[in-house]
Amino acid sequence: MITRKTFTVLTICALSALTIPDALFPRFAEAQLVTDASHNQTDCRKSIVGTYSVRTFLNGDFVGRRVITLTEDGNFFAIDSNQGGNQGVPSAAQSFPNNRFTSGQGVWKCTEKGEITATALNFNFPSPESAQPVTTGRADYRATFNPKTHTVQGTFEIRTFDLSQNPLDDNVPVGEGEPFRFTFTGERVTIRN
Secondary structure, eight states: OHHHHHHHHHHHHHHHHHHHHHHHSOOOOOOOOOOOOOHHHHHHHHHHOEEEEEEEEETTEEEEEEEEEEOTTSEEEEEETTTBOSTTSOGGGTTOSOOBBOOEEEEEEEEETTEEEEEEEEEEOOOTTOOOOOEEEEEEEEEEEETTTTEEEEEEEEEEEETTSOTTOTTSOOOTTOOEEEEEEEEEOOOOO
């Protein structure tokens, strides 16, 4: 009987000694930064990261401006001068089926030295008098940057998708007449003294 009590007490003491430190000094998981092992990716990102003001063209006709931001961690943001609707936009942009949309957000990566691809998503809203549904837009960018002149040129294609569909699935049907193909040129935004 004494042996059984002694064994029970020793077992409780041993378990307490093993678990109390964990309760008093818990170990937390630490997230590890994932870095791109490619030296070329790192060099490319350093020379490209920033905000750019670009002029956009459809079939050679000026349709507006975009401000594009590429962050060091691979995020991509774009705003467009035509987001508010067709009123006051260049004549080449008047024919778009939907000129009421949100800013685009997505991701980018370097494909070659000075070149990137990016994909951004946004939401498109019908005009107030329309019974059309809200759609999702996807813009796929390809651009080349010149770090010496701080300029960029490239293309992007816009596709729209039913809101219930996955805009990242290339097998999902897109809107009529799509994709819309644009070209753009621009320069890095810098601080002016």
